Amino acid sequence: MAVGMKKALPGYRLGLGMTTAFLGLIVLLPLAAGAAKAFELSPSEFLAAVWTPRTVAAYKLTLWTSFAAASINVVLGLTVAWTLVRYDFPGRKILDALVDIPFALPTAVAGLIYANLYIADGPVGRLLMPMTGEIAYTPAGIVLVLIFTGFPFVVRSVQPVLEDLDAEMEEAAMILGASPLQNFMRVILPNLIAPTLTGFTLALARSVGEYGSVIFISTNRPYEMEIAPVLIVARLEEYAYREAAAVAVVLLAVSFVLLIAINLLERRSRRHG
Amino acid sequence: MTQKILILSGLIYLALAAAWVLQSGIVRDGPEILHVACDPTRELWADVNTHFVENQERAIGKRWRVNMSHGGSGSQARAVIDGLPADFLSLALWSDTDAVRKAGLIDDGWVDEQPYRSLPYFSTIVFVVRKGNPKGVRDWPDLVTGDVNIVTPNPKTSGNGKWSVLAAWGACLRRGMSETETDAYLMELFRRVPVLDTSARNATATFASKKRGDVHLTWENEAILEVAEAVGELEIVYPSCSIRAEPHIAVVDRIVERRGTQEIVASYVKFLYTDEAQHLIAKHHHRPSNPAILARYADRFPNIALFPATDVAPTWDAILAKFFAENAAFDRWMRN
Amino acid sequence: MAEARRRRDPSYVKLPLIAATFGILGVLIILPLYQVFAQAFGNGVAAYWSKLTDSPETRHAIFLTLMVAPTAVMLNTVFGTIAAYTIARFRFPGRTVLVSLIDLPFSVSPVVAGLVLVLLYGKNAAVGGWLFEWGYQVIFAPPGLVLATAFVTFPFVVRELIPVLEANGAEEELAARSLGASGRQMFFAVTLPNIKWGLLYGVILCNARAMGEFGAIYVVSGRITGQTDTMPLRIEKLYQEYDTTGAMAIASLLTFLSLVTLALKAWLETKLRR
Numbered sequence: 001m002a003v004g005m006k007k008a009l010p011g012y013r014l015g016l017g018m019t020t021a022f023l024g025l026i027v028l029l030p031l032a033a034g035a036a037k038a039f040e041l042s043p044s045e046f047l048a049a050v051w052t053p054r055t056v057a058a059y060k061l062t063l064w065t066s067f068a069a070a071s072i073n074v075v076l077g078l079t080v081a082w083t084l085v086r087y088d089f090p091g092r093k094i095l096d097a098l099v100d101i102p103f104a105l106p107t108a109v110a111g112l113i114y115a116n117l118y119i120a121d122g123p124v125g126r127l128l129m130p131m132t133g134e135i136a137y138t139p140a141g142i143v144l145v146l147i148f149t150g151f152p153f154v155v156r157s158v159q160p161v162l163e164d165l166d167a168e169m170e171e172a173a174m175i176l177g178a179s180p181l182q183n184f185m186r187v188i189l190p191n192l193i194a195p196t197l198t199g200f201t202l203a204l205a206r207s208v209g210e211y212g213s214v215i216f217i218s219t220n221r222p223y224e225m226e227i228a229p230v231l232i233v234a235r236l237e238e239y240a241y242r243e244a245a246a247v248a249v250v251l252l253a254v255s256f257v258l259l260i261a262i263n264l265l266e267r268r269s270r271r272h273g
Numbered sequence: 274m275t276q277k278i279l280i281l282s283g284l285i286y287l288a289l290a291a292a293w294v295l296q297s298g299i300v301r302d303g304p305e306i307l308h309v310a311c312d313p314t315r316e317l318w319a320d321v322n323t324h325f326v327e328n329q330e331r332a333i334g335k336r337w338r339v340n341m342s343h344g345g346s347g348s349q350a351r352a353v354i355d356g357l358p359a360d361f362l363s364l365a366l367w368s369d370t371d372a373v374r375k376a377g378l379i380d381d382g383w384v385d386e387q388p389y390r391s392l393p394y395f396s397t398i399v400f401v402v403r404k405g406n407p408k409g410v411r412d413w414p415d416l417v418t419g420d421v422n423i424v425t426p427n428p429k430t431s432g433n434g435k436w437s438v439l440a441a442w443g444a445c446l447r448r449g450m451s452e453t454e455t456d457a458y459l460m461e462l463f464r465r466v467p468v469l470d471t472s473a474r475n476a477t478a479t480f481a482s483k484k485r486g487d488v489h490l491t492w493e494n495e496a497i498l499e500v501a502e503a504v505g506e507l508e509i510v511y512p513s514c515s516i517r518a519e520p521h522i523a524v525v526d527r528i529v530e531r532r533g534t535q536e537i538v539a540s541y542v543k544f545l546y547t548d549e550a551q552h553l554i555a556k557h558h559h560r561p562s563n564p565a566i567l568a569r570y571a572d573r574f575p576n577i578a579l580f581p582a583t584d585v586a587p588t589w590d591a592i593l594a595k596f597f598a599e600n601a602a603f604d605r606w607m608r609n
Numbered sequence: 610m611a612e613a614r615r616r617r618d619p620s621y622v623k624l625p626l627i628a629a630t631f632g633i634l635g636v637l638i639i640l641p642l643y644q645v646f647a648q649a650f651g652n653g654v655a656a657y658w659s660k661l662t663d664s665p666e667t668r669h670a671i672f673l674t675l676m677v678a679p680t681a682v683m684l685n686t687v688f689g690t691i692a693a694y695t696i697a698r699f700r701f702p703g704r705t706v707l708v709s710l711i712d713l714p715f716s717v718s719p720v721v722a723g724l725v726l727v728l729l730y731g732k733n734a735a736v737g738g739w740l741f742e743w744g745y746q747v748i749f750a751p752p753g754l755v756l757a758t759a760f761v762t763f764p765f766v767v768r769e770l771i772p773v774l775e776a777n778g779a780e781e782e783l784a785a786r787s788l789g790a791s792g793r794q795m796f797f798a799v800t801l802p803n804i805k806w807g808l809l810y811g812v813i814l815c816n817a818r819a820m821g822e823f824g825a826i827y828v829v830s831g832r833i834t835g836q837t838d839t840m841p842l843r844i845e846k847l848y849q850e851y852d853t854t855g856a857m858a859i860a861s862l863l864t865f866l867s868l869v870t871l872a873l874k875a876w877l878e879t880k881l882r883r
Contacts, residue, residue, distance in 0.1 A: 010792030015695030034725035104867030106841035205716035234429040255716035356732030
């Protein structure tokens with residue numbers, strides 16, 4: 001069916017052309033300018049700029065905190081999306097509206113507020129101290145803030161699909177005697193895998209680049225809790241544009257590879273789903 | 274029907290917004306100059322500008338506008354190099370202003386263009402401690418005693434951070450410490466910095482609001498403001514000596530030539546050295562360069578031995594290379 | 610239909626999930642939001658209102674945000690719809706690469722976004738230098754703000770629409786074609802109405818994010834008070850000036866705007882859905 005589409009539906013050439021043109025103009029051209037700057041360095045200079053114990057520590061921190069946050073967001077996001085779509089209860093509409101708040105709030109404001117809430121003598125930090133110690137100024141704090149900034153992605157990716165899910169399919173399954181669990185596993189879940197993966201990807205991508213909120217809750221000490229974007233700013237302050245661009249290119253490349261990997265996974269799950 | 278009305282009004286709104294955005298990119302030269310400044314000087318320049326504009330209107334009958342842009346000293350320098358059309362600069366570090374010269378926008382020899390080596394005012398780095406000074410921090414050696422923790426922004430991303438390092442280093446040299454001892458001192462100092470904020474104001478928040486650390490190393494005027502805001506919880510301690518922090522001003526010659534604003538900018542600069550402006554400067558807790566006026570505010574600005582940055586290293590290029598470049602001293606201190 | 614579905618799941622599943630949802634949103638979102646509003650209204654409602662309306666710089670910042678964000682969102686919506694249609698309906702070599710490229714702006718740190726835009730449109734750059742000579746300024750002026758915002762919010766609408774288009778399937782469109790509809794007729798009469806709600810979701814999300822963007826804007830705006838400060842920049846400025854109440858007042862306005870657009874959508878939904 002897919003192969004025949006190009007003939008059956010119009011707009012393939014035009015659509016693809018406009019898509020790539022727009023993508024090129026708004027996204028790729030600026031990124032190419034950045035890459036061009038980075039590649040003004042010789043290979044050895046490039047390596048020296050992007051691969052040092054300090055930068056490696058930063059990459060590791062950025063990556064694992066992003067993965068952790070995105071994974072937790074999958075659990076939280078699915079719960080919330082499911083509840084908001086399938087159940088009716090007082091306050092549902094308000095909760096639904098609140099899901100988008102992490103997008104509306106500037107990241108710096110989010111970082112400030114979270115830091116103030118979770119430091120040792122903050123309103124929440126105070127309660128958590130006996131159990132977990134201080135959350136702010138630890139990697140856990142970074143993960144927390146990343147959960148906040150990435151939260152809407154999974155919810156909003158899954159919600160429209162859940163809403164449009166064919167109720168008739170479920171009814172048919174019920175009539176044929178499927179238990180609620182079977183209904184969930186066989187009818188609903190397969191349809192959720194793709195949008196969940198989409199949401200995960202987006203949350204992950206967002207977390208990798210996050211800067212404004214993290215700097216308020218991290219100690220930013222090199223080798224300990226320094227995220228990669230701070231490295232870039234530090235190089236810029238030295239007027240080392242090329243080295244800054246080099247680190248940026250590495251981050252971009254890593255993100256791109258991750259994105260392709262997950263998008264391939266998503267495509268495969270849809271084919272076999 | 275409602276749908277159609279909504280969509281139509283939405284489209285009209287969007288068309289108007291897009292049109293406004295497009296036309297706003299056209300370069301127009303009106304009676305205004307752009308003053309690009311570093312972060313912690315907002316109140317000062319707002320005040321100075323108001324007075325200047327009124328004086329000018331009285332003098333030449335035309336009402337000029339002074340537009341301000343504030344940001345990190347380095348970010349501002351880079352913005353100007355990348356095309357921000359600044360007529361006038363007041364940044365935190367000589368090296369940032371000189372970077373603009375290196376980009377060809379300012380003529381050589383800019384430092385001597387204006388009085389007092391292009392410094393209408395100068396400042397220094399002081400300590401802020403908790404009420405009652407429980408850890409007894411009086412001078413630089415006390416910073417590395419006991420369990421004292423220090424708050425200062427990241428020297429790599431903040432002018433305040435760089436000045437703190439230079440102040441600490443210079444103070445050690447003045448005590449007769451050797452290079453190795455001084456290096457060890459600074460390494461120990463940064464071991465005691467729990468959080469490296471990106472900017473001066475963030476560091477102030479970390480110290481004052483989040484109550485981290487025992488000593489805060491900051492600009493004198495920031496310290497005074499911080500203590501005032503904290504209403505009794507904090508106090509200032511002046512060490513025995515500190516660095517003469519010099520936030521130079523400069524006229525961006527190429528821009529001024531292009532825009533034809535030589536006269537007004539010259540008046541602006543001249544105004545900064547008048548008694549009126551020097552009093553405003555003191556009012557905002559910066560040390561006026563005019564010695565007579567500085568003396569009038571002796572109670573506000575305690576006597577403190579100030580040494581220049583050149584005590585630490587002969588030139589700013591040397592300073593940057595020694596401390597703040599990649600793999601230089603600061604990177605080494607953080608590695609351990 | 611939806612109502613029937615809602616009653617199906619057993620209580621031992623429903624109630625814990627509802628409780629969990631309240632808990633998650635409470636801790637993650639309501640608590641910080643409460644902090645924002647508590648600080649914004651800390652000095653009373655009159656002070657709050659004056660914080661927003663007294664200062665001409667703040668008023669201009671609000672105006673600028675309301676000019677820049679919708680423009681960027683409009684660009685991304687037009688693009689997003691076309692791109693989503695192309696990606697959801699057709700299979701072609703490089704499709705995954707295309708999708709990943711579209712997702713890329715999300716992972717670009719705002720610092721980097723600002724940097725690359727300046728590298729392209731700055732005075733010393735290829736495109737920027739040429740435009741400067743013609744008396745047109747992109748960077749450090751509103752057009753640059755739109756480009757930065759469009760860059761940062763690029764994937765929103767597309768990513769929202771692809772799952773919806775795929776869930777809908779192409780049957781209706783194929784049917785329309787077989788009945789003789791032209792491409793344009795099919796697109797506007799069948800495709801668009803079917804993705805109406807997903808599109809609205811995407812636009813609202815995109816807009817919320819566009820209005821709240823700070824990092825990239827910080828770099829490309831030049832931060833000229835009263836001229837190129839958007840609301841998030843104004844928040845940072847007020848915070849730097851020790852005016853936390855004022856900063857949080859504007860932050861609360863941003864959340865208001867986002868909530869209002871969502872309320873609008875909910876109202877439209879009740880009026881027009883089925």
